[in-house]
Amino acid sequence: MSFKLFFLLLKAAGWTLSISLVSILLGFALAIGLSAVLLSSKRLYRAPAELFISFFRGVPLLVQLLFIYNLLPFIGLNVPSVVAAIIGLTLCTAAYQAENLRGGFESVPRGLIEAADMAGFSVRQIFLRIKVPIAMRLTFPALVNEAIMILKSSSLVSVVGIVEVTKMAQDLASSTYLPIELFSSAALIYLVICWSIALIGRYTERALPGGVK
Amino acid sequence: MTLPAINVKKLVKRFGTATVLQDIDLEVPEGKVSCLIGPSGSGKSTLLRCMAFLEESSEGMITVNGEALGFFENARGERERLPAAQIRAVRSQIGMVFQQFNLWPHMTALGNVSEALKTVHKVPKTEAEDRAMAQLKKVGLENRANHYPSQLSGGQQQRVAIARALTLSPKIMLFDEPTSALDPELTGEVLNVMRDLAAEGMTMVVVSHEIGFAATVGNQISFLDQGRLLFTGAPADVFAKPRHPRLEQFLDTYLDRGASMLV
Numbered sequence: 001m002s003f004k005l006f007f008l009l010l011k012a013a014g015w016t017l018s019i020s021l022v023s024i025l026l027g028f029a030l031a032i033g034l035s036a037v038l039l040s041s042k043r044l045y046r047a048p049a050e051l052f053i054s055f056f057r058g059v060p061l062l063v064q065l066l067f068i069y070n071l072l073p074f075i076g077l078n079v080p081s082v083v084a085a086i087i088g089l090t091l092c093t094a095a096y097q098a099e100n101l102r103g104g105f106e107s108v109p110r111g112l113i114e115a116a117d118m119a120g121f122s123v124r125q126i127f128l129r130i131k132v133p134i135a136m137r138l139t140f141p142a143l144v145n146e147a148i149m150i151l152k153s154s155s156l157v158s159v160v161g162i163v164e165v166t167k168m169a170q171d172l173a174s175s176t177y178l179p180i181e182l183f184s185s186a187a188l189i190y191l192v193i194c195w196s197i198a199l200i201g202r203y204t205e206r207a208l209p210g211g212v213k
Numbered sequence: 214m215t216l217p218a219i220n221v222k223k224l225v226k227r228f229g230t231a232t233v234l235q236d237i238d239l240e241v242p243e244g245k246v247s248c249l250i251g252p253s254g255s256g257k258s259t260l261l262r263c264m265a266f267l268e269e270s271s272e273g274m275i276t277v278n279g280e281a282l283g284f285f286e287n288a289r290g291e292r293e294r295l296p297a298a299q300i301r302a303v304r305s306q307i308g309m310v311f312q313q314f315n316l317w318p319h320m321t322a323l324g325n326v327s328e329a330l331k332t333v334h335k336v337p338k339t340e341a342e343d344r345a346m347a348q349l350k351k352v353g354l355e356n357r358a359n360h361y362p363s364q365l366s367g368g369q370q371q372r373v374a375i376a377r378a379l380t381l382s383p384k385i386m387l388f389d390e391p392t393s394a395l396d397p398e399l400t401g402e403v404l405n406v407m408r409d410l411a412a413e414g415m416t417m418v419v420v421s422h423e424i425g426f427a428a429t430v431g432n433q434i435s436f437l438d439q440g441r442l443l444f445t446g447a448p449a450d451v452f453a454k455p456r457h458p459r460l461e462q463f464l465d466t467y468l469d470r471g472a473s474m475l476v
Contacts, residue, residue, distance in 0.1 A: 109313075109315070111311055111313050111315035112315050112317055112318075114267050114309075114311070114315065115309070115311065115316075115317070115374075115377075116317075116329075117267065117304075118265060118267075118304065118307070118308070118309040118378070119328070119329035119333060119377070119378075119381060120301055120304070120305050120329060120334075120381070121329065121332065121333055122301075122333075125332050125333065129328065129332055130317060134317075134318065134319060137318075137319065208319070209319050209320070209321075209361065210318045210319045210320065210321075210363060
């Protein structure tokens, strides 16, 4: 297999990386909002968030992507397929991340909140200075896991017409008759990216002040 | 006699259908060390937590230096909850030390002690850290200022927790079994800090199984059993000639373990 083919795969990996990264970050922002609603004491507020999560966790990502890709033009939104792909991945990862965060917030030991209460912190100060940093470190390993899952799931966005690593390998394989070389190269690229995410994650986790308990 | 630092009147606390505190009347004298003793499940920790408003009582009143804590009696004689800002204001007179230390794991010892000054009281960083450092020095941990809680022993963590409470200049310090999570060797260093604090005239309420500490440092001992306050008195009255049969039975187990030489 020529270097030129591998270079084409690497270029396609740019799509894989950028779509995944944007989706993870947008998903995280959305997940913070969702988890806050999930922790509400009012059933009425929780219900829509719970519905959202059970839908996006309960329907295969492939179906979600096809659904969103076809739904957007149907309701009059003509957006590039990359936007549809990012929306699909974002909503899906937000559902998972929201559940992680909710668990994280609920696991902040009560005593740490009581100590802040006694020190005169307001509800807002407790949230920002105590709950968020501790929930973050409690959910950090799960967040890294989710980033890896989304990176791999991004191979599915080929169904909405994005030529990322998987799709590129498929296209090249059918034109060059070198499927083994191309798919093993694609696997290698995924492996290296995921391994890097895990490594960065582990390093960041160690660098968190006070360590993760 | 002056106004009691904390006055508990007819306090009742229920968890669901279980009554854990029944008609508690207790005056915590200012500048003295009051100890709450009793078997596990007697309600002593719950009573202390009510004094910090970490538990809301079901009936009765608590005043802190004359100010109502959490609830007040309105003109019609009904119990009414005070607004949150007022609860915070009254509570600011109280410092609390917990059994599990409850240090914030993502902050250093210095961070734990200076955090409330910075976040709540908006004291400039350098001044807050100077004041925090002074408190750490007082508990003998100035050389551990930049350690995280996970890098400290239990005894050191509890001393940081005491410094954290003291840095806000409370008038009253509450201790909820401060040495129960520590092995005997580390218990001593925490009790020494508490002894120093008592010698300075801090008003203290201590829930503890350290009968020796209660006997030697305590000025007033209250004995709780099954949610009732059975007896309050001077240490000599409680330990030397326990008059209540239940108290006698409770103390026997401790005196057996060699505490008798202390009383």
